[in-house]
Amino acid sequence: MLKLAKSLALLVCGRERLRFLSTSAAAAAAAAASANQETALNPHTHLQYPLDSVHAQVTVSGLLHNLAVANKLLYVYAQHRALDDAYALFGMMEERDAVSWSIMVGGFAKVGDYVYCLRTFRKLIRCGVKLDNYTLPIVLRACRDRMDPVMGRLVHGVVLKSGLCLDQCVLAALISLYAKCRVKNDARILFDEMPNRDLVTWTVMINAYAESGNAKESLALFDLMRDEGLVPDNVAMVTIVHACAKLGAMHKARLVHDYISRMGFKLDVILGTAMIDMYAKCGSVDYAREIFDRMWERNVISWSAMIAAYGYHGQGKKALDLFPMMLGSRILPNRITFLSLLYACSHAGLVDMGLELFNMMWDEYSVKPDVKHYTCMVDLLGRAGRLDEAMNLIENMTVKKDEGLWGAMLGACRIHKNIDLAEKIANSLLELQSQNAGHYVLLSNIYAKAGRWEDVAKIRDLITERELKKVPGWTCIEVENKIYQFGVGDKSHHLSKEIYRLLRSLRRKMELAGYVPDTNLVLHDVDEEVKLESLFMHSEKLAIVFGLIATTEGTPIRITKNLRVCGDCHTFSKFVSAITHRVIIARDTNRFHHFKEGVCSCGDYW
């Protein structure tokens, strides 16, 4: 290496030698950089000896006058995140072309310095450099990662005015930007107008649908893409696997897995991790674990995904067992790993283990707990009835408190019927201008129980004043490869009559067995009779009963998604599984419940 650098300096800048030099200088620089990766990969250290020496030699021999050499060196600095050095070099260059600018813009984007990335782009325009299809994708991506559709649109406008003929890369970047920033229509219009869409463009669009909650459409688009003769690659498969995870449809998951095996896709870290997540979210931790065991390379994300999977399936012990194994394979935990571990503790009721981990994360792994970690702890302590400790934690924390944190505390108060504390908490929530109508309903019920009718009225006024609407709950269920969605009081299903008939008879049986309905979360401004009726129209109950009707004995009833789960439905599920001997696998927003013969594997822990 040193030899090469020395020989560079010895060479005189003969015109005929320049071409040779530009490539060998580049090669030398690249070799130097890779020889010194430890330093090079740290964005905040300057590149030390080898690369600097190349730079010095190149400067001495006057080679920086050659644009191609300078650009190449610039690129090597940028690639290795040595932006200070790159910037210095950029400033020293006598001549800069579109490539030089592009490298700088890309360099800033690479280290995540979007402010400088965009600033450099603006300067580029002001300097009259002609826009090209290389710089634009970088800038658009920066806008996307900053979730800045306004800037993105601005850039889009500039591009249109420049009259540049956009290629696949720019269009894909634009679509990705609009899709991620929830301007989905614009994304779709661009997509539809594209003359020949390649794999990347399709992948972006498929991902856009999955991300915006329309996983069904995303899978349909995948089939359409294959109809057009495009062959998916690993990245495309990851998005499809991700879509299946979002959908929670086990049947689809199996099909996709089958396709992956048949086509011989390599189970790389990302695809493997996505598959772990997919199986876990489709209700089978065991399949998830199978994938996990088969992967030959695992990163923090893979481990965290597996830990989280055990966590929301209520198998806290198995989740915790993975932690030492992970450390054993020399993978360091991050904040999400700890979040998953704490969730696992919370879902399984492992209070002391949770406390231990919580203390450990900062002391031993320098991972600073944020609100989410605190929320987990509050949930964990709160459910266990240790309200004082939970409150203590809240009062002594230094990070900013948010709605979710108070919500967890309020939930704990509700479980343990601590009305005084609940009122205090609820007021903190109201001060935060909470948009969650559930909190208001809860507070109103607390007042109603205490007979404080004036306060009940006040809360109701507040709900109208702040224009809060209770988001209607809905539930998805998978039956024979199809996903059905039910809303509250849904009567649109063709088996509706039967569903309601069976529901009525189940309710009678439950009441005979001594069931007392839990109307706690229904607003107290309607009379008792109406409240009961509305309770028996909850989407979860409709979905489960539909599952009973539409599937055969032996197949599990799969609730793939459930928004705004209520405790009474939990009781209902247990009852149904007890008298029908059917397994109900239910997924609410962040946990699974396997009801078997009336027992719930997540414990009766909520």
Added chain:
DNA sequence: CTAGGGTTAG
């Protein structure tokens, strides 16, 4: 010489 799509948590 420089460019677009992918995994955990919320």
